[in-house]
Amino acid sequence: MLQNSKTNKPISLLCQSINIMTTLSQAYRDHPLIHLHHIVPLDFDSLRTVPDSHDWPHSSYDTLKLHTNGDVSIPLIDMSDPNVAMLIGNVCKTWGVFQLTNHGVPTSLVERAEAEAGRLFDLPMTRKLKALRAPGDATGYGLPRITPFFSKYMWHEGFTIMGSSAEHASQLWSSNYQPFCDVMEEYQKNMKSLAEKITHLILNFLKIPDDAEISNWLHSAGAAAACSTALQLNCYPRCPDPTRVMGLAPHTDTFLLTILHQSSTCGLQIFRDGFGWLPVTPVAGALVLNVGDLFHILSNGRFPNVLHRVVVDPTRRRLSMAYFFGPPPDFCVTPFNNPPESPRFRSVVVKEYVGLKAKNLECALSMIEI
Ligand SMILES: C=C1C[C@]23C[C@H]1CC[C@H]2[C@@]12CCC[C@@](C)(C(=O)O1)[C@H]2[C@@H]3C(=O)O
Numbered sequence: 160m161l162q163n164s165k166t167n168k169p170i171s172l173l174c175q176s177i178n179i180m181t182t183l184s185q186a187y188r189d190h191p192l193i194h195l196h197h198i199v200p201l202d203f204d205s206l207r208t209v210p211d212s213h214d215w216p217h218s219s220y221d222t223l224k225l226h227t228n229g230d231v232s233i234p235l236i237d238m239s240d241p242n243v244a245m246l247i248g249n250v251c252k253t254w255g256v257f258q259l260t261n262h263g264v265p266t267s268l269v270e271r272a273e274a275e276a277g278r279l280f281d282l283p284m285t286r287k288l289k290a291l292r293a294p295g296d297a298t299g300y301g302l303p304r305i306t307p308f309f310s311k312y313m314w315h316e317g318f319t320i321m322g323s324s325a326e327h328a329s330q331l332w333s334s335n336y337q338p339f340c341d342v343m344e345e346y347q348k349n350m351k352s353l354a355e356k357i358t359h360l361i362l363n364f365l366k367i368p369d370d371a372e373i374s375n376w377l378h379s380a381g382a383a384a385a386c387s388t389a390l391q392l393n394c395y396p397r398c399p400d401p402t403r404v405m406g407l408a409p410h411t412d413t414f415l416l417t418i419l420h421q422s423s424t425c426g427l428q429i430f431r432d433g434f435g436w437l438p439v440t441p442v443a444g445a446l447v448l449n450v451g452d453l454f455h456i457l458s459n460g461r462f463p464n465v466l467h468r469v470v471v472d473p474t475r476r477r478l479s480m481a482y483f484f485g486p487p488p489d490f491c492v493t494p495f496n497n498p499p500e501s502p503r504f505r506s507v508v509v510k511e512y513v514g515l516k517a518k519n520l521e522c523a524l525s526m527i528e529i
């Protein structure tokens with residue numbers, strides 16, 4: 160029987176019943192987005208003007224003033240710093256987002272993954288549509304999941320992977336799809352082990368005891384592979400008039416942590432109270448990490464689940480790869496509070512929260528608030 164390496168407690172729930180546990184794709188299939196059937200991304204490269212369907216009423220450039228003062232920038236943390244746990248913990252509290260260098264993920268792997276993502280989005284539309292996300296499914300090619308919550312479409316095409324990408328990749332390329340699958344698999348492995356390390360540092364920072372359910376899960380995660388993970392490849396084609404479109408509309412991420420690689424093209428912005436939208440300027444070799452809703456809940460609101468969006472570049476297409484990490488769909492997330500502080504949220508099972516988000520997007524959090 161597997162045991163938590165720290166507490167020596169058996170990991171019964173997580174490992175033994177693995178066959179009856181909900182997978183993340185299943186959790187998403189259980190909460191389909193009704194309006195997203197048969198709507199496909201535009202063939203952006205063929206367009207010379209912005210169609211009305213993609214013309215945002217309030218342009219992404221001036222709805223909220225973009226803060227351009229160079230001295231306010233997202234913190235940069237060096238993972239080889241001896242105080243890394245403290246640095247990451249404090250930044251999660253004050254910002255909810257940071258860039259990380261010396262993270263141990265080989266640059267060559269990141270470059271190969273970005274090149275494969277580029278090869279995918281370079282395919283003709285007729286080819287990409289072969290891997291179109293089926294109605295009610297979570298994986299494959301298509302529009303962002305949050306699309307139905309907005310009245311206009313985003314200047315975006317994406318490809319979602321949960322585990323193996325073989326089924327969809329073989330629809331994209333009848334042969335020669337193995338290099339794509341191999342690099343995406345290796346990338347996900349590296350992301351998972353980085354996400355586990357960072358989560359471990361954060362749980363220590365929050366002084367969450369070793370016998371808490373979340374610690375028990377994390378210490379078993381490597382062995383049991385019982386996690387919710389997804390890799391989202393994002394492409395923001397260049398746009399004839401970027402001031403009128405939205406690359407990715409403002410949102411928070413659902414899971415514990417997101418690890419993002421952004422190409423050298425600018426576009427990601429975070430919303431910070433008192434400042435407005437701040438750009439996350441690409442730093443070569445650095446990964447962007449941000450707190451998602453589940454860490455916000457788990458930290459009892461101490462960590463902000465940072466609101467972010469993406470604006471589009473007039474001259475260059477932008478690629479990014481976002482890896483989402485959290486406990487498995489059947490896991491119950493309980494806020495960790497130090498008495499006399501009381502819990503701000505009720506406990507919530509991951510798949511139940513996925514369902515709340517599918518129906519209510521950003522209001523999901525307030526629905527579990529106490
Ligand atoms: C595991 C995840 C996380 C998802 C849903 C599912 C697969 C795709 C992810 C994204 C990627 C784009 C932004 C977002 C908001 C979206 O629309 O799809 C993300 C969402 C979430 O964080 O909720």
Ligand SMILES: O=C(O)CCC(=O)C(=O)O
Nearest residue numbers: 391393421427469479481
């Ligand atoms: O493209 C980016 O920089 C951000 C993508 C993002 O926010 C997401 O995939 O959730």
Ligand SMILES: [Fe+2]
Nearest residue numbers: 410411412467
């Ligand atoms: Fe995001």
